[in-house]
Amino acid sequence: MPKPAVVIIGADKGGVGKTTVARTLLDYLVRHQIRTRAFDTEIPKGTLKRFHPDITDIVDISQVADQMRIFDTVNSTDAAVSLIDVRAGLLSPTLSALRKIGFIDAAKKGEITLVVFHILGPSIASLEEIAQTANSLRDAKYFMVKNFINDSHYFGWDDATYASYFKRVPDAVTIEIPKLVEMAAEQVEVASVPFASFIANKKQSGGAASYSLVLRGYVRHWLDNVWAQYDRTGLLKILGTTQAPSALAAPNTLPASGAPADKPRPILQVAAENA
Amino acid sequence: MSGETVPLYVVCSPGRSGGRTLVSRLLTEFYVLGDRPVAAFDLCDEEPRLADYLPHLTTIADIDDIRDQIRFFERLVADDESPKIIDVDHRVFKNFFTTVQKIGFFEEAHRRSIAPLILLVGDAHPKSLDMCATMRRWFPEVSLLPVRNVAQKIAMSEPDIPAKERITRDSLDVPSLRSSLRMLIDVQDFSFCRFWRAKPANLPDAWDDELLDWLTSVYFQFQDIEVLLGFEESWTQIATPPSRHVRMAHSAQQRDVQPLGMGKFAPKKVRGDAPIEQHGPYPVTNMQKMTVQLQSAEERISAFETAIKQWQARATQAETKLLQLIQSKMER
Numbered sequence: 001m002p003k004p005a006v007v008i009i010g011a012d013k014g015g016v017g018k019t020t021v022a023r024t025l026l027d028y029l030v031r032h033q034i035r036t037r038a039f040d041t042e043i044p045k046g047t048l049k050r051f052h053p054d055i056t057d058i059v060d061i062s063q064v065a066d067q068m069r070i071f072d073t074v075n076s077t078d079a080a081v082s083l084i085d086v087r088a089g090l091l092s093p094t095l096s097a098l099r100k101i102g103f104i105d106a107a108k109k110g111e112i113t114l115v116v117f118h119i120l121g122p123s124i125a126s127l128e129e130i131a132q133t134a135n136s137l138r139d140a141k142y143f144m145v146k147n148f149i150n151d152s153h154y155f156g157w158d159d160a161t162y163a164s165y166f167k168r169v170p171d172a173v174t175i176e177i178p179k180l181v182e183m184a185a186e187q188v189e190v191a192s193v194p195f196a197s198f199i200a201n202k203k204q205s206g207g208a209a210s211y212s213l214v215l216r217g218y219v220r221h222w223l224d225n226v227w228a229q230y231d232r233t234g235l236l237k238i239l240g241t242t243q244a245p246s247a248l249a250a251p252n253t254l255p256a257s258g259a260p261a262d263k264p265r266p267i268l269q270v271a272a273e274n275a
Numbered sequence: 276m277s278g279e280t281v282p283l284y285v286v287c288s289p290g291r292s293g294g295r296t297l298v299s300r301l302l303t304e305f306y307v308l309g310d311r312p313v314a315a316f317d318l319c320d321e322e323p324r325l326a327d328y329l330p331h332l333t334t335i336a337d338i339d340d341i342r343d344q345i346r347f348f349e350r351l352v353a354d355d356e357s358p359k360i361i362d363v364d365h366r367v368f369k370n371f372f373t374t375v376q377k378i379g380f381f382e383e384a385h386r387r388s389i390a391p392l393i394l395l396v397g398d399a400h401p402k403s404l405d406m407c408a409t410m411r412r413w414f415p416e417v418s419l420l421p422v423r424n425v426a427q428k429i430a431m432s433e434p435d436i437p438a439k440e441r442i443t444r445d446s447l448d449v450p451s452l453r454s455s456l457r458m459l460i461d462v463q464d465f466s467f468c469r470f471w472r473a474k475p476a477n478l479p480d481a482w483d484d485e486l487l488d489w490l491t492s493v494y495f496q497f498q499d500i501e502v503l504l505g506f507e508e509s510w511t512q513i514a515t516p517p518s519r520h521v522r523m524a525h526s527a528q529q530r531d532v533q534p535l536g537m538g539k540f541a542p543k544k545v546r547g548d549a550p551i552e553q554h555g556p557y558p559v560t561n562m563q564k565m566t567v568q569l570q571s572a573e574e575r576i577s578a579f580e581t582a583i584k585q586w587q588a589r590a591t592q593a594e595t596k597l598l599q600l601i602q603s604k605m606e607r
């Protein structure tokens with residue numbers, strides 16, 4: 001049995017798009033038919049749960065009972081991946097708590113796979129976050145995510161300064177989430193469905209929806225780019241998960257790139273055959 | 276229309292190649308002529324534009340803003356079974372195709388049984404050829420046909436090459452047209468449908484014939500394109516207008532000219548054993564024209580035979596005279 005993987009998504013600042021990144025990750029894992037469960041620490045409203053209600057539980061990460069609910073079941077759950085969307089300001093305390101309960105050590109021993117997605121803010125203060133987080137992480141895979149979806153401008157980063165912080169976390173990987181057209185982002189919010197469902201023009205119930213094809217197209221293009229970043233970093237391999245052979249044909253996910261099989265053939269090809 | 280597939284024509288040019296709007300006009304009126312529904316969209320900002328020629332059939336569109344894009348692209352895939360024609364200006368070209376690629380519009384069109392066809396109006400410049408290759412790389416799943424607008428080049432005093440020699444199966448050719456006729460069709464209230472149905476007053480017969488031939492050759496190509504796209508029924512009726520039958524036949528005999536596009540655009544698909552009348556107007560029109568040609572050829576053969584007989588008689592006479600001359604000299 002493959003070792004379980006825990007993905008922690010967080011930031012010490014609010015409004016940097018943690019939940020958006022969590023949603024793209026859940027879509028990515030579902031697309032690859034990887035059993036996943038998610039924990040939403042936005043108690044009590046639970047933003048992530050609104051989009052992925054079937055696989056998401058709302059928890060209070062600061063409570064021992066909920067910590068037990070997450071980490072004591074990592075080995076016993078059917079899910080290959082446990083994803084935790086950590087509320088703003090709680091990333092460092094959460095990592096600190098994980099260290100205390102021996103979870104970081106377990107990762108060090110190779111008993112579990114720990115992956116941290118650190119969503120960076122646009123200011124120099126984010127670099128201090130990296131320094132703090134780096135102290136908590138030794139054997140975790142560390143992703144530093146620049147999230148441009150909110151039209152952030154990473155203005156205050158001097159390359160040399162950035163590199164000095166970056167080096168504190170060995171094997172860290174940088175991911176850039178591109179900007180999504182504002183109206184498209186709004187419409188997915190209003191629809192309260194996963195990005196993949198929006199693209200597939202489906203409601204949360206699975207029934208047919210009537211979302212704008214233009215906005216669906218923009219979301220598809222954007223999500224393709226985000227997933228390309230995950231592919232580039234070898235995320236699936238890091239998580240120790242394997243993709244099911246039929247994963248790409250999974251329902252309620254993105255259609256395979258390119259035109260459908262029954263598309264008309266280009267006219268020149270037909271002409272050549274008839275010649 | 277065969278099945279439920281609906282064509283979507285994207286008439287575009289990456290540069291200032293002339294004739295893009297002309298092709299859009301011809302296509303739109305091709306459907307109007309057949310009493311078929313059609314909707315045209317004008318993505319241009321230079322006049323004269325498609326909307327100036329066909330204001331009642333054309334919607335002026337914009338794709339700069341995302342709300343405009345939603346309005347425009349949603350309308351293109353509306354389930355109204357109308358063929359759509361988009362006239363894409365060179366200034367909008369990049370934005371249009373970038374957006375189309377970004378939102379996966381052509382894939383969505385295919386899913387909705389819409390068959391897109393890009394008609395790329397270019398010229399002999401290497402950039403046009405490069406763009407053709409680029410477009411094919413960008414949209415491998417979409418049919419693309421280069422358009423060679425000879426009419427425009429002729430208007431710019433290019434050497435007159437018979438149009439039929441330039442027509443090929445892998446392009447749409449708008450054949451040569453004399454400058455005066457070019458000016459006539461460029462007038463904004465000129466309608467190809469109106470011209471087709473009745474000869475304009477004060478237009479000389481020879482010019483009427485020429486323009487009719489020109490239009491026929493283009494419309495035969497449109498029919499051919501429809502066949503290649505998979506449409507085999509409900510073709511636009513493009514048989515020669517009855518009012519012009521007699522004069523056209525006579526003029527073809529006089530000029531001994533083969534109608535443009537003749538034979539080049541014969542249907543490529545065998546349609547079973549159905550009677551030829553069920554094959555639509557196209558073969559019937561061809562048969563009419565072929566009959567005229569056959570009659571003309573037979574008359575010419577007959578004339579040649581008469582001439583041969585005359586020459587043979589003259590040769591016999593000359594030979595006889597020569598022999599008589601030789602004989603008289605020998606007798607002396």
